Amino acid sequence: MPKALSTIQSCFVPIKIENIDTDQIIPARFLKATTKEGFGKNLFRDWRYENDDEAKPKADFPLNQPTYRGEILVAGKNFGCGSSREHAAWAILDYGFRVVVSSFFADIFRNNALNNGVLPVQVSDTFLQKIFMQDASATLTVDLAAQTIAIDTTGETESFDINPYKKTCLLNGYDDIDYLLSIKEEIQQFESLQN
Amino acid sequence: MPRTLFEKIWDTHIVKTIDNGPSVLYIDRHFIHEVTSPQAFTGLNQRGIRVLRPQQTIATADHNVPTLNQHLPIKEELSRLQVEALKKNCAEHGIELYGLGHPFQGIVHVIGPELGITQPGMTIVCGDSHTSTHGAFGSIAFGIGTSEVEMVFASQCLLQNKPKLMRITIDGSLQKGVVSKDIVLHILSVITASGATGYAVEFAGSAIRALSMEARMTICNMSIEMGGRCGLIAPDEITFNYIKGRTFAPQGEAWDKEMARWQTLYSDADAVFDKEVFIKGEDIEPMITYGTNPGMGIGISQLIPTTETVNEQDKSGLARSLAYMGLEAGTSIRGQKIDYVFIGSCTNSRIEDLRMVASFVKGKKKAADVEVWIVPGSKQVEAQAIAEGIDKIFEEAGFQLRQPGCSACLGMNEDKIPAGKYCISTSNRNFEGRQGAGARTLLASPLTAAAAAVTGVVTDVRELMLNNN
Ligand code: SF4
Numbered sequence: 001m002p003k004a005l006s007t008i009q010s011c012f013v014p015i016k017i018e019n020i021d022t023d024q025i026i027p028a029r030f031l032k033a034t035t036k037e038g039f040g041k042n043l044f045r046d047w048r049y050e051n052d053d054e055a056k057p058k059a060d061f062p063l064n065q066p067t068y069r070g071e072i073l074v075a076g077k078n079f080g081c082g083s084s085r086e087h088a089a090w091a092i093l094d095y096g097f098r099v100v101v102s103s104f105f106a107d108i109f110r111n112n113a114l115n116n117g118v119l120p121v122q123v124s125d126t127f128l129q130k131i132f133m134q135d136a137s138a139t140l141t142v143d144l145a146a147q148t149i150a151i152d153t154t155g156e157t158e159s160f161d162i163n164p165y166k167k168t169c170l171l172n173g174y175d176d177i178d179y180l181l182s183i184k185e186e187i188q189q190f191e192s193l194q195n
Numbered sequence: 196m197p198r199t200l201f202e203k204i205w206d207t208h209i210v211k212t213i214d215n216g217p218s219v220l221y222i223d224r225h226f227i228h229e230v231t232s233p234q235a236f237t238g239l240n241q242r243g244i245r246v247l248r249p250q251q252t253i254a255t256a257d258h259n260v261p262t263l264n265q266h267l268p269i270k271e272e273l274s275r276l277q278v279e280a281l282k283k284n285c286a287e288h289g290i291e292l293y294g295l296g297h298p299f300q301g302i303v304h305v306i307g308p309e310l311g312i313t314q315p316g317m318t319i320v321c322g323d324s325h326t327s328t329h330g331a332f333g334s335i336a337f338g339i340g341t342s343e344v345e346m347v348f349a350s351q352c353l354l355q356n357k358p359k360l361m362r363i364t365i366d367g368s369l370q371k372g373v374v375s376k377d378i379v380l381h382i383l384s385v386i387t388a389s390g391a392t393g394y395a396v397e398f399a400g401s402a403i404r405a406l407s408m409e410a411r412m413t414i415c416n417m418s419i420e421m422g423g424r425c426g427l428i429a430p431d432e433i434t435f436n437y438i439k440g441r442t443f444a445p446q447g448e449a450w451d452k453e454m455a456r457w458q459t460l461y462s463d464a465d466a467v468f469d470k471e472v473f474i475k476g477e478d479i480e481p482m483i484t485y486g487t488n489p490g491m492g493i494g495i496s497q498l499i500p501t502t503e504t505v506n507e508q509d510k511s512g513l514a515r516s517l518a519y520m521g522l523e524a525g526t527s528i529r530g531q532k533i534d535y536v537f538i539g540s541c542t543n544s545r546i547e548d549l550r551m552v553a554s555f556v557k558g559k560k561k562a563a564d565v566e567v568w569i570v571p572g573s574k575q576v577e578a579q580a581i582a583e584g585i586d587k588i589f590e591e592a593g594f595q596l597r598q599p600g601c602s603a604c605l606g607m608n609e610d611k612i613p614a615g616k617y618c619i620s621t622s623n624r625n626f627e628g629r630q631g632a633g634a635r636t637l638l639a640s641p642l643t644a645a646a647a648a649v650t651g652v653v654t655d656v657r658e659l660m661l662n663n664n
Contacts, residue, residue, distance in 0.1 A: 186210055190210040
């Protein structure tokens with residue numbers, strides 16, 4: 001069951017790369033677990049470490065720069081393309097992010113994120129660039145109920161879309177399975193009409 | 196009202212629509228594999244519920260399996276645990292498993308169609324993005340995440356919003372040496388790796404109608420690489436003939452009943468799409484990718500783009516991609532040295548792919564310093580290849596015919612490409628590190644891959660074909 005989410009005010013970690021695919025978010029060799037926990041330490045593994053060696057962090061990668069922190073990840077457009085692995089959303093959540101901001105999300109990733117209580121916030125290209133221009137101390141405020149994201153230092157705000165059903169789920173920490181189980185009879189009725 | 200193929204299937208699968216929200220979509224077939232299912236089974240067990248319709252669920256082990264000595268226990272411990280967990284979960288929930296050692300085992304998107312499980316008009320899901328492959332039969336087939344796998348287990352339904360609809364029409368005939376993989380890599384180079392995000396994509400036109408089922412699967416397989424929710428092709432005689440007589444195909448009266456329904460599955464003449472793309476078959480060359488997303492492809496006679504010539508979508512990432520690939524903007528990719536050739540994956544590991552490669556390499560030998568792995572998509576493909584003597588042709592050419600699985604497509608087993616090495620691959624993703632940390636992947640058709648295997652460098656297969664005649 002995902003954790004409920006309403007308003008988040010936080011610093012952010014910027015990764016100014018476009019088309020970040022799920023193979024980068026969590027490389028395939030880490031998909032061998034049979035639980036959902038513990039993926040955070042391998043988030044962006046091959047961008048974080050030289051030769052897969054935790055003793056050799058790549059200094060220029062934002063996750064390795066102590067100035068960047070917070071519960072919000074901000075990334076270039078078409079974030080989460082490629083494989084359907086939900087491990088990507090689990091890794092992001094496990095690392096401590098609750099919100100991902102980009103100017104475009106791949107479909108499956110968007111769903112996977114929402115199903116795990118991670119909010120994908122799609123902003124315009126211009127707004128994304130404005131966020132990237134802020135320095136590391138700047139904070140963002142994401143208000144799910146109002147569907148707005150603000151750059152606190154400049155006061156600039158943009159609103160974002162979210163499916164109303166998903167919004168309710170996220171605000172309350174519900175998930176789809178609870179709903180689907182509650183309509184079991186309707187599903188069985190549908191099945192009997194098919195045959 | 197005129198409807199598209201997608202809408203005809205969608206409409207008959209809606210259990211109900213939530214006010215202001217998604218629809219409850221009924222799922223006919225659910226494929227599962229060892230990597231994306233364990234957490235979903237755990238979730239079910241925690242809720243104390245069982246798989247609602249185990250007989251509509253089909254399992255196989257493919258992502259983790261070794262491609263040599265499959266009769267021995269899996270050496271890599273975590274892989275073995277995942278495969279064992281699948282076995283245990285399937286046994287507990289009454290799900291049919293075509294695991295290692297089973298004559299039906301193979302890559303999930305290869306076995307569904309070859310067993311006749313995949314049929315027109317169905318809704319099909321799997322915790323795997325290349326589920327789009329099954330759309331080649333005129334079904335709505337898409338990849339889902341593990342939470343959604345759990346939802347389908349629990350209710351045989353998913354909450355879905357109807358995607359927008361796009362049609363890509365490819366008319367005309369193909370040049371010699373151009374095959375379906377080139378069509379889809381060409382489309383990708385035109386619309387980019389995010390060009391179909393949010394859309395269900397129907398592939399149409401005379402060039403598509405002329406393709407075999409296996410060739411159509413290659414195209415639908417890669418619709419996810421355009422960002423598409425799914426890809427689909429209207430079923431026709433080629434589809435029906437392919438399905439007829441397969442293990443799980445309907446028979447007798449049931450066949451006639453299904454056929455009557457299947458024949459209504461096409462987009463009506465005046466159906467409206469949100470977006471249309473037109474491509475001329477004659478314009479397509481043998482393709483190859485130079486970058487780190489599948490949209491970064493060029494015709495083999497073209498130059499690697501520069502920041503000026505590349506499409507808008509890949510502009511900012513071009514330098515990074517080329518640095519990773521060790522390639523230079525504005526140069527020709529022909530002649531680029533190759534270290535590995537991988538012919539396999541759910542894109543191109545079917546019997547027609549193997550036949551195509553065999554008929555091209557017959558009597559030829561691989562270049563001395565190239566390693567060539569041929570990984571069939573399933574036990575049935577492997578058996579067929581051996582029955583046809585294709586294994587002998589590969590052996591004489593110095594190609595290694597391995598055992599079925601995903602293999603070097605994603606390098607979850609031992610089949611990894613070493614850092615910095617070049618691999619020409621018939622798979623579907625050239626992402627950084629996809630085939631192994633630091634591996635450099637060039638996506639191409641089985642023919643173009645075979646040509647590189649023989650010459651040791653990126654080669655325009657058309658030149659070798661002309662010499663043949
Ligand atoms: S062959 Fe590759 S793309 Fe296909 S299912 Fe396996 S890992 Fe995924």
